[in-house]
Amino acid sequence: MQLVIVSGLLGVGKTSVIIDILGRLNESKGLRIAVIENDIGKKGIDSAVLEKYGLDVKELKGGCICCTLKDGLINTLRLLEVNMDPDMVIIEPTGIADPEYIITSLEDVSGINITGVKVIIVLDAERFLKIKKMFERPLRNQIDVASMVLINKVDTVGEDEVQEIEAFVRSLGFEGPVIPVQAEEGQNMERAAEHLMG
Amino acid sequence: MTQEEHYRPAAVAFEVRGRLEPPMPPEKATQLFNDIIGDVTRACVQAGSWMVGHVKAAVEGGAGFLSISSTTDDGKVRNRESLSGDLQDYNFSANVIVYGISEEQVTDIFLRRLKTSLPDALVQVIREEGCDDPECHDPACRDPGHRRIIPLS
Numbered sequence: 001m002q003l004v005i006v007s008g009l010l011g012v013g014k015t016s017v018i019i020d021i022l023g024r025l026n027e028s029k030g031l032r033i034a035v036i037e038n039d040i041g042k043k044g045i046d047s048a049v050l051e052k053y054g055l056d057v058k059e060l061k062g063g064c065i066c067c068t069l070k071d072g073l074i075n076t077l078r079l080l081e082v083n084m085d086p087d088m089v090i091i092e093p094t095g096i097a098d099p100e101y102i103i104t105s106l107e108d109v110s111g112i113n114i115t116g117v118k119v120i121i122v123l124d125a126e127r128f129l130k131i132k133k134m135f136e137r138p139l140r141n142q143i144d145v146a147s148m149v150l151i152n153k154v155d156t157v158g159e160d161e162v163q164e165i166e167a168f169v170r171s172l173g174f175e176g177p178v179i180p181v182q183a184e185e186g187q188n189m190e191r192a193a194e195h196l197m198g
Numbered sequence: 199m200t201q202e203e204h205y206r207p208a209a210v211a212f213e214v215r216g217r218l219e220p221p222m223p224p225e226k227a228t229q230l231f232n233d234i235i236g237d238v239t240r241a242c243v244q245a246g247s248w249m250v251g252h253v254k255a256a257v258e259g260g261a262g263f264l265s266i267s268s269t270t271d272d273g274k275v276r277n278r279e280s281l282s283g284d285l286q287d288y289n290f291s292a293n294v295i296v297y298g299i300s301e302e303q304v305t306d307i308f309l310r311r312l313k314t315s316l317p318d319a320l321v322q323v324i325r326e327e328g329c330d331d332p333e334c335h336d337p338a339c340r341d342p343g344h345r346r347i348i349p350l351s
Contacts, residue, residue, distance in 0.1 A: 010207070010251030010295055011269030016278075045256045045291055049265050052279060095251060095295070096207060127270065134249055134297075184278070 001081060002088045002115050004196065005102055007142055008122035009131055010095030013152040015046045016183035017122050017192070018090055019053055024193040031087040034058065034080050036073065038065045038093045046092060056084070064097050070105040077112050098138065100145045118196065121146040125180075126156040128165050143172050148195050154180040154187070199298075207251050208301045209325075212308055214290040216319035221260070224281035228264060231257050231290065234311055235266045236273035241307045242296045243271045251295035257281065259288035290319075301325045313350045321348045 006014045018035060025031050037047040038060045047057045058076050065073045073091070080086055093102060099119050106114060121142045124131060128151075132139060143149065151165050166178045177195045181188045222230065239253045250269055257264040261283030268275045294304050305323055312319060322345045331344035 011254075011267070039293070045254050045265065045293055048256045048258070048263070048291070049278060052263050096209075124269070130249065184276070 001077075001086050001113060003077075003106070003117045004088060004090045005099050005117065005119045006090060006092050006122065007097065007099040007102075007119060008095065008152075009124070009135060009138065009142075011127075012095065012122045012124040013183050014092050014095070014122050015049055017120065017150060017152065017181075017189075018092060019050065019055075020183050020186050020189045021193050021196060022053070022055055022090070024190065025088070025197070028193075029197065032084060033088045033090060034084055034086045036060060036065075036076055036080075036089060036091045038069065038073075038091075038097065065091070065093050065102060070101075073102070073105065074109050074112070077106075077109075077114075081112055098141055100141060103145060118147040119145050120192070120196070121149045122183075123149060123151050123165060123169075124153055125151050125162060125165060126153045128157075128161070132168065140172055143169055143174050146174060146176060148176055148192065149174060149178045150183070150192055151178065151180045152183050155182045155185070204298065207295050207297050208299055208304045209251075209293070209295045210301050210304045210308070211324040212290075212292045212294070212312075213322040213324070214292070214312065214316065214319050215288065216290075216316055217287050218285055221284035221286040223284055224262065227257070227281055227285040227288075228277065230315055231255065231264065232266055232275045232277070234315055235268050235292065236275050237311050238273075238292075238294060238308050239268040239275075240271075240273035241311065242294070242299060242304060243273075245299050245303050245307060247296040248298040249296065251297060253292070253294050253296070255290060255292040257285075257288060257290050260285045290316075309348070309350070316350065318349075318351050321350060322346070323348065 008014050035057045037044050039046050044059045047059045050057045060069050060072045162180045179191050253268040255266045262281040263279045264281050265278040330346040334344050
């Protein structure tokens with residue numbers, strides 16, 4: 001199974017990205033795709049949203065999958081492989097998770113046929129300057145492990161600000177695709193789906 | 199507040215259920231829940247939160263499903279999906295994740311705001327700390343089943 005981690009700080013629009021990408025991959029590729037959601041609360045709100053779109057969602061609650069729920073993540077992947085044998089599993093960690101820890105925790109796992117791991121980092125154009133100022137280190141950590149960076153909510157800012165954000169991402173040495181999107185509206189998301197499958 | 203506390207988000211989940219009498223038309227119910235989420239977001243900022251991580255909610259009951267999200271200091275909300283029929287028995291789940299104030303402050307803000315619009319609701323508060331089960335010895339318990347149900351009225 002291919003793993004796709006959709007990560008980003010709180011409120012950047014990770015669930016919107018997943019809903020759009022899954023719709024496109026289901027339509028065009030007919031892949032068997034499962035989603036693992038890590039949310040707080042009794043019933044994960046993101047899970048509830050994803051289920052409304054007919055997606056198969058496994059919830060991990062009561063902690064963070066990059067630290068306290070690592071074992072829960074691995075067990076869930078094992079169960080998915082046995083029961084569903086998905087082509088792709090999309091993992092949405094909470095906005096406070098470090099995706100590098102998730103990748104590391106999966107490196108030495110036996111008994112799961114992981115064919116590859118891709119990391120989509122979602123940035124929030126609307127709040128980028130504030131987030132960069134307050135969370136520069138976690139932001140750098142996320143971009144360090146990114147396969148693709150999506151600059152979301154571009155409808156809320158001007159073209160110059162989008163270019164500034166891309167310049168920041170490039171200044172960290174990231175050479176992969178940086179795609180400005182409006183995930184809720186599906187704007188430019190076909191490029192993200194193409195890169196994911198490429 | 200220490201540096202570590204400053205950067206540790208206050209994350210509190212609320213499970214609210216109740217009955218609206220009389221049943222509320224979908225547009226009015228949407229406005230009601232949007233207002234709660236927007237007001238809670240703004241109140242957290244007014245109480246000293248320097249960053250709204252995410253204030254998000256889902257409303258279920260009757261026909262349809264409504265998701266509400268607020269991430270900016272002005273409490274602007276975004277909706278996904280919609281309620282399509284009158285709402286009477288409802289489940290309202292909300293997650294509040296903000297930086298710079300305590301989980302107790304978040305809880306107080308949410309419950310006070312809830313009481314003004316949904317005074318008869320029953321609420322479960324799910325916090326990092328605060329297990330209400332005397333027989334549970336897990337110091338990091340977040341089991342929703344171990345949280346007492348608070349009647350607002």
